[in-house]
Amino acid sequence: MLLLLFLAALLLVTVFAYFAGQKRALSAVRGHSVGRTLSTNNFGLAALPSFYGQRLAYLVFIPPFVLLLVWWLVEPRLADALISWNLPESMAGASKGDLVGIISSIREAAAGKIALPSADYRAAVEALQTLTWVSTTGVYLLLSLLLLSLLILGLATSRPELRARRAVEGWNRWVMFIAASVAILITVGIVMSLLFQALSFFQAYNWFDFLTGTRWSPGGAFQRGYGEEASGGVFGVVPLMTGTLLIVIIAMAVAVPVGLMSAIYLGEYATNRVRSFAKPLLEILAGIPTVVYGLFAALTFTPWLAAGVEALNSVLNLPVIRPAVLFVANVFVGLGNIFVWIAGLLSGLLSGSETQFMSYFTQVQLQTGSDIALAAGVVMGTMIIPFVASLSDDAIRAVPDSLRDGALGLGSTRSEMMLRVILPAALPGIAGGVLLAVSRAIGETMIVVMAAGSFAYLTFNPLDSVSTFTVQINALLTGDLDFGGTKVQAAFAIGIFLFFITLALNTLALAIVRRFREEYD
Amino acid sequence: MVQIIDPKYKDADYQRQVTARRRQKGKRFQALGIAALAVAGLMLAALLYSIVSNGARGLMEDRIAVEVYFDPAKIDPKGTGELSVMRKFNYDTLVYPTLYEALGIKAKGRSDRDKRRKVKQLIGLGASNQLREMVVREVGRDPISDEAILVSGGTQLGDTVMVELTALSTSANPYTQTLRDLGMLHTRFNGDFFTGVNSNDPGYYGILDALVGSFWTLLVCFLASFPVAVLTAVYLEEFAPRNLITDFIEVNINNLAAVPSIVFGLMGAFVFIFVFGMPGGTALVGGLVLSLLTLPTIIVAARAAIRAVPGSYREAALGLGASRQQAMWSFVLPSAMPGIITGTIIGLAGALGETAPLLFIGMVGFQSGIPLTPVDGTPTLAVGIYNAFGSQFDELKNQLSNSTIIVLLVLLMLLNGTAAYLRYRSEKRQ
Amino acid sequence: MSDDEIRMSCKGVDVAYWGELAIKNVSMDILSKKVTAFIGPSGCGKSTFLRALNRMNDTIDGCQVTGEIKLDGNDIYAKGMDTVFLRQWVGMVFQKPNPFPKSIYENVAYGPRIHGLFRTKSELDDIVEQSLMGAGLWDEVKDRLRNPGTGLSGGQQQRLCIARAIAVNPEVILMDEPASALDPIATRKIESLIKSLAENYTIVIVTHSMAQAQRVSDKTAFFYAASLTEDDDSNLIEYGDTDQVFNNPIDERTRQYVEGAFG
């Protein structure tokens, strides 16, 4: 309450200071203005009156405000420190669990909710009560005093010869610099918070097992398929990597050809009429929120795809087609067996077993999982189409027109010009764009959270259900957030993994694109 | 003439063949382009079809009109007359007898058990609440004892009242048509959708809280990102010295734009909620997290807008004796403002649709009430869609979620349309 | 000069951008195996007219050509005329060297490849070698045919572009200020190359250098901006033997221009 009151007062005084500063400077020269000289303006001041106002406003606002912020950050830590200082000697050896209990009862006693549990804690409780008084009342009294004295000091120094503009602009620069540094602050915040939690995780869990483990089973709901897990859970990210990779590959298989060809068609062939409805089409695709794509993928596209697979199954079982399909399948089985034989010959270790050839009477039956990786991938690809299209368009436009003229002047058709000259020239730019798209796909969350599986199967079958990094982060953080728990920490470990993968991809992509641009500048 | 090319290749007939083949190839290439656009168009059409067809169903609801006898023997068997006793009763059981009778189902016995279950499925979770509120309402809590303060809802025990209840899963229920024929079930516009707040009961689900929550979230997001972004852009464009720190800032801004949004969610949960102890699930935290995403967008747009201001403006102001900062604040920034605002609106539109960064800050799950301030717990529209998706009721998961999407898309269209209009206007002026 | 064979003939050619005439009523005959120079002040439409000669204007939005341009008696703007076909016969070299970002070999082989002008690899090798020799570049690059064409010096790049143009064995080569981006020595090389090419090809060259026009060309056409000549019925002011145009011009504006009074 007092906080709001104080903030209001601070603002009021600041506004007052702005006008008072101007008045004060003007009144100092009233009556005996020397007029304009090299060091003063028409008012007889060294700067415009408003600068005196701004200076005073800055002066009264910043110190109390900064102090308030600092106090706000320091206060919680101070409370903990105060309690532990004032605990009786006998408590030094108490276990961690006991301490937590004691501290919370001390807090409650200080707040007046419970009676003092023991005379030993009197010192701590009293110290805490003092602190509470300070942070609710004392600080504001002090800051108000500071505010007033700053105002008086500022008014006293608002003399005509004061170079108020310089002062104000100097402070302005600092404010701008601090604003610009927020970007750094955020990055530091991200890295620190991810690292902090991830490091705790890696103290409890071997990082090598994390990176190379082929089982992801954090416990609880994820134990389906494996027996009971005695300890806290198994965190091997390989199935997540393969799952993410599978979905990203499917997404790119949709987005890259469709996006690239759309860009080429719109840039090179389309009439203005086609362009006038195709461009907005891509813009709409780009503007649809990912949660909308996710819902579509989970509730509409997955059932469609499942139905499509069913239909395909009946086609595959038609009289002539079935033997043909089985023959092809058997060829693959044969090839696989040859591979197994060779591997077996080369090393006794690789004792892979042969696969049985399929009987030509077998029913061909493609199975779909409860979630279908293909569905999530295709929808994610759709989402990325406009991204790829716009980056390809940029890359194609960056190829100088002289190459276009050169190709056409030799009698190329437009598609020959495109395929043989422009596209090869734009390839680095397009590749950079595709990398950016890949990085986006890896970090994409909602579509996979809603439409990909939560169980991390290790498979590359696009009709099966797979899980991804982002799905697992969400799964681990669902429910109560216990920042000391392994599950939450594991989520941050994946987070930092994700952060660095996307960072690396982006840096690489931007480097490629930049070099490509330089080539044609 | 030196013969570089064997004349047989320049023969007109041969060339005609070659050219025809090449033209054919070109046609095929062009057809690929059309196919690509068609794929994109088809996917969009499928998406919109799914949204509109499901969403439209969510905007309508089926209601059952039924006479309810508030049987004192059931509600307050001991006849205490205490509101707190009446409050404990499970009121939806009052509805079933009437329905069984109308449908000719035996109220007891094994034979009709499945039929009775089907009838029960028709009545939503909220029916009990709705009927209870008619008898007894909670108006607040006693600050000291923390007990509910109860008042009478107007209906007396023993009354028989005609009530309308929401019917659930009607499309799959065998009794829907019979009830409709009996005049007990009708379909009407789902007004609750716009006036209600989120609920796990499709019959009462509404988006008003999510709308308000989105508004607060965007407001916080704007207040947190706009000033910082504009100051950053001004600094980098006009005042920053060419040095390592400036380069580092630029690198950081570029990287921020590429960080997956879920990572901002992780950081937000940890920093804002765990470290700073801000209240979870609120527009305050949501807006702050989203401001991390909009910041780079606005910075980039603002820098482009400032760069686009003709240098002559600056020189004119400097020539009049203005300082560099005066020129900035009084000439350059105002003329760059339309561009900056356009970029800001686009950034906010993006924030409006974001869900992933809000997953871990306590917005997921059902909250209560319309958020009156930014520090009340609330979902945003986008999170509301995800919440509805998590429901076990088809109406909520499939239909009302899509209805919410329609509202979200309309808002996005308004925002982006405004941005497009602003851009168009400022382009026309130049 | 009655025995000169006419390669291209133009009658009443107008070229307009978005309805605005840039070339007005130009008629001229371009002679076989001669160098024809287009001169005139900037913006008078030389490039526009040159690009009309192999329909490169087709690629420009809003550009409209009317009138009649014939190559060996065939109207190149006729309905059935395929530009792909036409540009094999009328090649073009641009102001700024524009080698493709491919190897030197592939740059030259590009034309023959797309037009299907060889069947065996050795045929293609021959074409590349002959073309590079024809462009006077062979000795300089024969050891690094696989290096990127963009790695050559400006003058070499321009000769590579000329080699690329002659690799499809055109009848006519159009050159738009081919030496204006080059230093004097490279310019000299290009000039002498043009003279030697004229033994086999018909060449049309746009130049801003009077000296260059005099050194390389047999015929000279002087253009003047159409907007300045509302009264005139054409912006081709004068067309004749280079000697005559430079030493004994008929039109006053030609005389002023060649004497350097403007432009």
Ligand SMILES: Nc1ncnc2c1ncn2[C@@H]1O[C@H](COP(=O)(O)OP(=O)(O)OP(=O)(O)O)[C@@H](O)[C@H]1O
């Ligand atoms: N793509 C175009 N669209 C519209 N107008 C054009 C276009 N290209 C040229 N013009 C106009 O046509 C006229 C002739 O241009 P052109 O390039 O042919 O002149 P030029 O004689 O080659 O000049 P220069 O010596 O500078 O190269 C000019 O007025 C020019 O502005």
Ligand SMILES: [Mg+2]
């Ligand atoms: Mg020109």
